[in-house]
Amino acid sequence: MTISQKPNIGVYTNPAHALYVAPAEPAADALTPAPEEVIVHVVATGICGSDIHFQKHGQIGPTMVVRDEHILGHESAGVVISVGSDVKDLVVGDRVALEPGVPCYKCDVCLSGHYNGCPDVQFKSTPPVPGFLRRYVNHPARWCHKINDMPYELGALLEPLSVALFGVETAGLKLGDPVVICGAGPIGIVSALCARAAGAEPIVITDIEQSRLDFAKSLVPSLRTVLVGRGETAEETAEHIIEAAGGLRPRICLECTGVQSSLHAGIYSLQFRGVCHCIGVGASTQSIPFMILSVNEIEIKFQYRYMNQWPKAIRIVNAGLLPGIEKMITHRFALEDAVSAFETSANPKSGSVKVMIFDEE
Known part of the structure; x- marks a missing residue:
């Protein structure tokens, strides 16, 4: 034809x-x-x-x-x-x-x-x-x-993978860092794969749907999961994150939902001088817990799409680093x-x- x-x-x-x-x-x-x-x-x-x-x-x-x-x-x-x-x-x-x-x-x-x-x-x-x-x-x-x-469908996945790779890079994630990933949607899941490949430990992932958490854990068995209860306060979710991490406060939060309550929970869970890196897209205007950020010297970072990630993404997939x-x-x-x-x-x-x-x- x-x-x-x-x-x-x-x-x-x-x-x-x-x-x-x-x-x-x-x-x-x-x-x-x-x-x-x-x-x-x-x-x-x-x-x-x-x-x-x-x-x-x-x-x-x-x-x-x-x-x-x-x-x-x-x-x-x-x-x-x-x-x-x-x-x-x-x-x-x-x-x-x-x-x-x-x-x-x-x-x-x-x-x-x-x-x-x-x-x-x-x-x-x-x-x-x-x-x-x-x-x-x-x-x-x-x-x-x-x-x-490379299969075409994996080639198509390079775009969301580039988002996650740029997030891990921009957040400054280091080997052995405790990490919380807020949101177990596609970007949250691929961010978990990237955080694991980068050597983060432990990795906690949150979501309001148990099925998404179960799917994320099926791909990354070492994940620790937190089911966010509807009506739960951000402070309560933060305590559950810390508990799931074995009492550790994460150094890095990869926020993949763009939802204000999720953003707050990630911030409340972080250690002194932690980093909250916002990947998810949300409402145009949101509030932040200013004094928690201030007295804990927590840094908030943002990213807009990605840059210079695609060749790296291809190498990583071909090397089998994201099983x-x-x-x-x-x-x-x-x-x-x-x-x-x-x-x-x-x-x-x-x-x-x-x-x-x-x-x-």
Whole structure:
């Protein structure tokens, strides 16, 4: 089958919160890369919580707003099917993972090395930039990372893995550090895998759902789990964290929920001069326990996406340093069945961790 015989389709939402599959650009019979671009047949794409949030709520924060018909998806891997005239490092047939953020590389932020903070970044799936959830996509070759014979679904997992790796790096986690991870969703689970690979001990993980804690422990058996009771105070949760850690106060908190009560619990549990590193995205305005932070010299850090993590992520996966990471993929759907995939991912009763959408080569 030639490319032109298989139409380009994408997964859309809009300001009315619709979710549907429809024709996408570029049309299959008009696939032409710019000189520095490649055309990729997107084979695997994971559904992120932000995709669901854009569809159901129409925005994240005050600036990321769905204002038109919008293609979702930013956790993707595929195969190169066309190469621009200036591309030297990729050829047709190369399997690649797609880093979704394309910075300008002209501003002071980019030139300082922190390209994740580029004010003009074109980040796939963040409105108004269309995402990767389509059959064919143009993408700069600079942001296509070779994965060789790595399965496409693992290539798609490199995006959330890069978030976790950047969190572990930015938090300054050291060998032997006691760590608490707040939230056993996909980012919390992959953060637990990374913390274990980095030598953290003990590692405590919290969640309000026992099934998520059980799944996290199935991947990282040495985890200590804390089920957060509904109506429980943050101080009470902090005491449970310390108890689960064998009486140790964590030095590092990786906060992966963005929920204020979870943030507070992580802060209350930390030792003097501990670090609370916020990975999760939450409400635009939240309170903090100022005096607890002050008298304990606790540092709060934040991260925005990631930078310079993808080659490292590929090496780590290929070296087998994150055993069981593929088990995070609990459900698989064809591209044409993407609406069902989103319904499954958004349904807490489905038992899904990472839902993957496939389009066969």
